[in-house]
Amino acid sequence: MKLATKVSVTLVGVLLLAVLSSAAALLSARHIGRLMQDMVEENLSSVRAAEELEIALLEQRGFVSSYMVDGGNRAWLEELNRRKPAFRRWLDRARETAHTPEEHEIVSRIAKVYQDYDARRDEAIALYERGDVEKARTVLLRDMNALYDRAYALCEDFIAANERFIESRIADGRRQIQRNTLTVGVCVSLTIGLSLGLLYLFFRGVLLPLRKMAEDARAFAANDARPARPESPEDELRAVGFYLRALMSDVAETRSSLKRSQDQLMNAEKLASVGKLAASVAHEIRNPLTSLKMRLFSIRKEIGGDPQYEDDFRVVSEEITRLESIIRNFLEFSRPPELKLRAHDVSALIDKTLELVGHRLEERDVDLVREDGLRLPRVIADSEQIKQVFINLIGNAVEAVEEGGQVRVSTALEVDGGDRWTVVVRVRDSGPGIPEAIRDRIFEPFFSTKEDGTGLGLCIAARIVARHNGRLELESASAGETTFAVRIPAVREGGA
Numbered sequence: 001m002k003l004a005t006k007v008s009v010t011l012v013g014v015l016l017l018a019v020l021s022s023a024a025a026l027l028s029a030r031h032i033g034r035l036m037q038d039m040v041e042e043n044l045s046s047v048r049a050a051e052e053l054e055i056a057l058l059e060q061r062g063f064v065s066s067y068m069v070d071g072g073n074r075a076w077l078e079e080l081n082r083r084k085p086a087f088r089r090w091l092d093r094a095r096e097t098a099h100t101p102e103e104h105e106i107v108s109r110i111a112k113v114y115q116d117y118d119a120r121r122d123e124a125i126a127l128y129e130r131g132d133v134e135k136a137r138t139v140l141l142r143d144m145n146a147l148y149d150r151a152y153a154l155c156e157d158f159i160a161a162n163e164r165f166i167e168s169r170i171a172d173g174r175r176q177i178q179r180n181t182l183t184v185g186v187c188v189s190l191t192i193g194l195s196l197g198l199l200y201l202f203f204r205g206v207l208l209p210l211r212k213m214a215e216d217a218r219a220f221a222a223n224d225a226r227p228a229r230p231e232s233p234e235d236e237l238r239a240v241g242f243y244l245r246a247l248m249s250d251v252a253e254t255r256s257s258l259k260r261s262q263d264q265l266m267n268a269e270k271l272a273s274v275g276k277l278a279a280s281v282a283h284e285i286r287n288p289l290t291s292l293k294m295r296l297f298s299i300r301k302e303i304g305g306d307p308q309y310e311d312d313f314r315v316v317s318e319e320i321t322r323l324e325s326i327i328r329n330f331l332e333f334s335r336p337p338e339l340k341l342r343a344h345d346v347s348a349l350i351d352k353t354l355e356l357v358g359h360r361l362e363e364r365d366v367d368l369v370r371e372d373g374l375r376l377p378r379v380i381a382d383s384e385q386i387k388q389v390f391i392n393l394i395g396n397a398v399e400a401v402e403e404g405g406q407v408r409v410s411t412a413l414e415v416d417g418g419d420r421w422t423v424v425v426r427v428r429d430s431g432p433g434i435p436e437a438i439r440d441r442i443f444e445p446f447f448s449t450k451e452d453g454t455g456l457g458l459c460i461a462a463r464i465v466a467r468h469n470g471r472l473e474l475e476s477a478s479a480g481e482t483t484f485a486v487r488i489p490a491v492r493e494g495g496a
């Protein structure tokens with residue numbers, strides 16, 4: 001089962017049980033309350049009826065004997081008659097409030113015995129009034145007293161039965177309370193158990209894996225050179241977030257370097273296949289070109305510097321030179337020469353390059369600006385190859401600007417990749433810039449927008465710089481400020 005399902009099911013269970021236990025507790029409290037109220041109401045009236053019945057019987061006692069002793073004073077009988085209804089009233093009440101068959105039985109027996117007692121009392125009074133005093137006294141002392149004692153004993157029985165009934169009701173109530181308490185207790189225990197289970201699931205399923213992830217990410221970051229530390233390593237979520245961001249930035253970096261490698265690989269493949277063809281073609285052209293040059297030289301010598309043909313000679317000679325440079329490019333491209341590495345001052349290499357291309361700048365009336373930063377450390381380089389890089393970049397810049405435009409060559413020392421000192425040479429021109437659509441393609445071999453361009457200049461330059469462990473980048477391509485930057489690692493102080 002998925003963790004989310006487990007957690008949801010347990011959570012719903014806990015909620016249901018919590019609701020159930022609250023409802024059970026509430027119902028039980030209400031039930032117990034009602035039970036108590038019923039018990040009090042029911043039993044209070046029955047207890048009262050039983051007690052009052054006994055009192056009413058007691059209050060009737062002694063009037064007949066007082067009547068006789070007082071010489072037939074009827075005031076006693078009147079008083080007796082005033083008290084009699086109270087007994088009847090309480091007897092009715094006792095019948096109403098009797099709960100059990102036993103109590104009903106006792107009440108009917110009380111009524112019966114009382115009836116006999118009343119009849120005997122009337123008989124005694126009648127005998128006394130007829131003058132049969134002796135007989136009246138016998139009835140009073142023998143029959144009436146016995147019946148009174150029976151009625152009284154029955155009243156006591158009634159009270160005892162009543163008490164027994166109340167006790168049984170109280171025991172029922174207790175049992176009910178125990179049952180309710182048990183139900184609520186079970187519900188509460190289950191809620192606590194499930195809550196603990198939920199806590200355990202959360203700990204095992206969420207917190208522990210999170211902590212593990214944070215530790216793994218921390219270990220991963222520790223292998224990395226960068227100082228990666230979260231603000232609060234104790235907080236797993238924040239730590240994971242922190243390392244995840246670090247990982248994502250690593251992945252993005254890796255992806256872009258992969259893309260660069262892919263591009264380079266594609267270019268390399270293109271280079272390899274086209275390079276072979278180029279080399280053989282260049283080889284074939286080179287020999288006829290050399291004999292063409294020789295012939296031109298001997299014809300010129302024969303004609304003897306006739307000004308009429310001088311201009312034609314110059315044009316043919318320039319075209320031959322251009323063809324030679326194209327062939328050189330092709331050959332260099334197909335078979336990159338071995339690097340002859342030595343420590344060089346980059347500014348001096350730039351000066352030498354400018355000596356070579358100076359006439360082209362002058363021809364096109366291009367303004368050249370040099371901007372040298374502080375004294376630069378030297379670089380390990382093949383001077384001829386690096387000069388070739390600068391020639392290609394400055395050549396492109398001169399071709400891009402209008403007449404009267406400007407080319408600026410500047411140098412700087414910058415930190416690259418966190419801790420590497422790098423000498424940076426920037427070639428910037430005031431030309432039209434490079435359209436967005438072709439920016440990705442300018443380093444491809446044979447890509448050119450020029451009629452007579454081979455499209456090899458930037459490709460060769462980039463490869464030379466890469467062989468020097470550096471990078472050639474297009475830093476800006478907007479009109480008026482197209483900038484290419486050559487980055488070559490600087491020689492460490494006291495190193496190389």
Ligand SMILES: Nc1ncnc2c1ncn2[C@@H]1O[C@H](COP(=O)(O)OP(=O)(O)OP(=O)(O)O)[C@@H](O)[C@H]1O
Nearest residue numbers: 396397400442448449450453454455456457458459
């Ligand atoms: N400074 C620049 N300003 C504008 N576009 C440029 C600049 N440098 C290069 N490009 C563009 O990049 C393309 C490729 O340049 P690259 O030097 O490789 O070849 P090319 O100059 O066309 O030919 P080649 O250098 O072989 O004579 C150019 O054709 C041009 O469109």
Ligand SMILES: [Mg+2]
Nearest residue numbers: 392396457458
């Ligand atoms: Mg070029």
